Amino acid sequence: TISDPRVLWVVALCLGGVGMVLYFGAGARPWPPVLAAFAFYAFPFLLSANIFVIVGTTVAERVLYLPSLGVCMAYALLLSSDLLPLHQLLPFSGDPEAEAADSEAAEPTVRAPPRARANLTRARRHRFASTGVLLLIATAMVQKCLERNFAWTNQVELWAAAFAINPNSVHTCQNYGVNLSVNNQVERAIMVLQHARSRPAVDRVDADEVYATLGLCLNARGQKLEALEVLQEGWDWLQEREGAMARGMKVFHMHELIPEENTGLKRGRLLAAQSTVLEQLDLKEAAGLALRAARLAPSDQLVLRLVSDLEARCHRALALQKELLNG
Incomplete structure (x- = not known):
């Protein structure tokens, strides 16, 4: 949202960059390249906003790579000699004879006019300064590339990086929480999913x-009543969505509109999770819920795993009961 301070920083940075280009390049007619850089930076956001054209998240995140081209064009403009006097970053005495002294040794027999030699020195200083700025930019880009490489080492690190950037995205929280729970980081998963x-x-x-x-994570921590409340809330949420x-509400997922909800899968997962929570409270009720879950989502891996685990525990309980009766 616009209230996010990071948005204001980005807007201020863009306006500052455009202002510098226009100010320093007032006599160089920089409008076409400036407008081109701004267009490559701003228009992809409009194309991926799903406001004017519905493209979905899969296409949108591919389109969002295009602003990088606009940023590179802006860097090129700022490093251009006609638009940013980088030679002012280095000391310049204003004395043409003194500033041209370094060129006299290279050309002892040919002496150019003082103004020409000063311009030559200024150009050399500009190249030196622009090279330094370019190295700084390249170093920052390499550092950011290394950060992303480390983030892609595993799913937890990847979604942790996304969560750090945008913690208010439910999609990010969901994927981060699921991967945390799979890797036995239950406390962190509960915090993220509660958010x-x-x-x-x-x-x-x-x-x-x-x-x-979230229901399964709370159950793993012994918070069975809270887990049942969460699962009931999920059931109510699913009914409201249906x-x-x-x-007539349209739901867009990835790159296409969902013609209808796969309610069987979602209900099956909620029922399977509820059966796991109820196992130690009411085994008979838990077995009934597991059976319903298997019928609603017979091919879902999560449902099959939870139902199989409950079935194995039921068999062990029956075997133990028989041993006690026989003994």
């Missing part, structure tokens, strides 16, 4: 796995 759960309803359109995963789609 996603607290977001406004309009932001929780993509929250299919938040409730089931009703909204029946009234």
Whole structure:
């Protein structure tokens, strides 16, 4: 949102860059390249905003690579000799004879006019300064590239980096929380998923796995009542979403519109998670819920794993009961 201070910093940086280019290059007619750089930076955001054209998230995130071209064009403009007098970054006495002394040794027999020699020195200083700025930019880019390389080492690091940038994205929280739970970082997963759960309803359109995963994490910490509350909330959320789609609401996922909800899968996951929570409270009720979950989502890996685990525990409980009766 516009209230995010990072947005204001980006806007201020862009305006400052454009202002520098226009100020220093007032006599160089920089409008076409400046407008081209701004266009490559701003227009991709409009194309990927799903406001004027519905493109979905998959196409949008590919389009969002284009602003990098606009940034590179802006860097090129700032480093251009006609637009940014970088030679002023180095000391310049204003004495043409003194400033041209370094060129006399190279050309002892040919002496150019003092103004020409001063211009030559100024050009050399500009090249030196622009090379230094270019090295700074390249160093920053390499450092950011290394950060992204480390972030892509595994799913947890990848979604942790995304969460650090945009913690209010329910989609990011969901994927980060799921991967944390898979890697036994349950406490952190609960914190992240609770944050996603607290977001406004309009932001929780993509929250299919938040409730089931959060319920299982709370159950793993012995918070069974809280887990059941979360799963009931997920069930209510799913019913509200189904009703909204029946009234004509359109849900866009990845690169296409979802014609209808896969309610069987979502309900199956919630029921399977609920059966896991109820296992130690009411084994009979848990077995019934697991059976319903298997019927609703017979091919889902999470449902199959939870149902299989419950079935194995039921068999062990029956075997133990028989041993006690026989003994």
